[in-house]
Amino acid sequence: MALFFPRRREAEPFFLLQKQNLDTMKSATFFVVLASVATTLASCIDKDTYYGIDNAVETIAAGITDEDELVHFFGGVVRMAAHDFMDYDRHSDEPMGPDGCIEWSHDDNKGMWGSIWCDDGSCALTNVYKERFSHISRADFWIACANAVVRQRSIDQSLDLIDTFLWGRKDADSCKNQGDRIPTGSGCREVEDILLDSMGLTWRDAVALLGAHTIGRGHKEFTGHDGYWMPTSAESLVFDKQYYEELVSRPWRPRSVNTEIEDFFASTERTHEEPQMMLKTDICLWFDTDDHYPCCSRTNKWIEPGQNWCDVEETYSDNECSRYKRNDRHMETVSTVTEFLGGGKPNKNNEPFYKAFAVAWFKATTNGHDNLKAVGQC
Numbered sequence: 001m002a003l004f005f006p007r008r009r010e011a012e013p014f015f016l017l018q019k020q021n022l023d024t025m026k027s028a029t030f031f032v033v034l035a036s037v038a039t040t041l042a043s044c045i046d047k048d049t050y051y052g053i054d055n056a057v058e059t060i061a062a063g064i065t066d067e068d069e070l071v072h073f074f075g076g077v078v079r080m081a082a083h084d085f086m087d088y089d090r091h092s093d094e095p096m097g098p099d100g101c102i103e104w105s106h107d108d109n110k111g112m113w114g115s116i117w118c119d120d121g122s123c124a125l126t127n128v129y130k131e132r133f134s135h136i137s138r139a140d141f142w143i144a145c146a147n148a149v150v151r152q153r154s155i156d157q158s159l160d161l162i163d164t165f166l167w168g169r170k171d172a173d174s175c176k177n178q179g180d181r182i183p184t185g186s187g188c189r190e191v192e193d194i195l196l197d198s199m200g201l202t203w204r205d206a207v208a209l210l211g212a213h214t215i216g217r218g219h220k221e222f223t224g225h226d227g228y229w230m231p232t233s234a235e236s237l238v239f240d241k242q243y244y245e246e247l248v249s250r251p252w253r254p255r256s257v258n259t260e261i262e263d264f265f266a267s268t269e270r271t272h273e274e275p276q277m278m279l280k281t282d283i284c285l286w287f288d289t290d291d292h293y294p295c296c297s298r299t300n301k302w303i304e305p306g307q308n309w310c311d312v313e314e315t316y317s318d319n320e321c322s323r324y325k326r327n328d329r330h331m332e333t334v335s336t337v338t339e340f341l342g343g344g345k346p347n348k349n350n351e352p353f354y355k356a357f358a359v360a361w362f363k364a365t366t367n368g369h370d371n372l373k374a375v376g377q378c
Contacts, residue, residue: 075216106179
């Protein structure tokens with residue numbers, strides 16, 4: 001970015017201006033001020049920088065020809081930003097939050113280091129950061145990249161989060177035990193402990209943020225959870241409200257019962273080409289699976305006459321998942337999911353979800369930081 005300085009006379013070049021002023025200012029002070037101005041301008045995120053990051057993400061994605069790898073890239077970028085902010089604990093002396101620091105080796109952070117972010121030159125996103133955007137913090141860069149994914153993969157590219165993006169986060173040099181604060185997908189008690197109590201969000205915010213599962217997938221080798229949240233890899237490249245539609249309409253069967261990776265899956269060899277799954281953290285937004293598990297969400301669904309969807313591999317048609325009672329505090333998640341569905345009949349109304357996601361994402365990505373600035377505020 002070019003630096004411009006006022007001149008006393010229009011014809012005087014800058015070096016003459018400096019010479020003429022040596023009698024009235026100390027040159028050491030002058031150059032300290034100059035360096036300060038240059039640093040401030042270089043660190044600023046204006047629209048060109050913000051959309052430059054967006055364009056870089058789009059360019060990297062355009063070079064990925066394998067659909068499953070593309071799902072991993074888009075989902076991984078959003079997951080990286082989320083794992084950086086989900087460690088925030090407002091009650092701790094070391095609150096963490098979005099600070100450009102992730103404990104990569106921790107089990108709950110596996111799958112990002114070496115494919116999304118790395119230091120050996122093999123990760124395109126890291127290379128772009130080092131070559132073009134290292135003047136801003138990693139924390140700002142990761143969030144801007146996630147914003148780019150959301151915009152590019154939303155319907156008609158309509159969810160542009162530039163107006164709620166703030167910059168100026170400081171990176172942390174270390175974040176010991178950061179991974180211990182990341183949700184594992186065990187259920188709504190965990191959501192309440194981390195997103196509500198530690199991060200200070202609301203149930204509405206939590207339901208909106210979990211909607212980001214509409215893009216990406218789970219990898220058995222990284223998290224133990226295998227499958228897409230959507231029915232196909234192609235649908236897992238779209239950022240929309242389909243997550244909530246799948247949640248309420250599919251017959252979800254328990255999987256890996258009595259293990260550390262308990263979850264649900266809906267796919268069968270006859271109905272799906274690719275595995276479809278949801279975490280207990282997802283299912284509990286609609287069903288009371290924290291207190292009643294294992295169970296099947298829809299016992300009235302049939303793959304074919306005589307074959308109940310809940311009875312594939314194991315029998316669960318006699319154990320339907322419970323719905324929340326009217327006075328249960330989790331009824332707020334049910335009403336929020338209902339709102340995000342956009343209406344009582346099949347529809348394409350993503351506006352309720354998009355609006356709520358923008359609000360929740362803003363809260364989560366600004367937690368723990370004061371004096372952040374809007375794009376172009378330099």
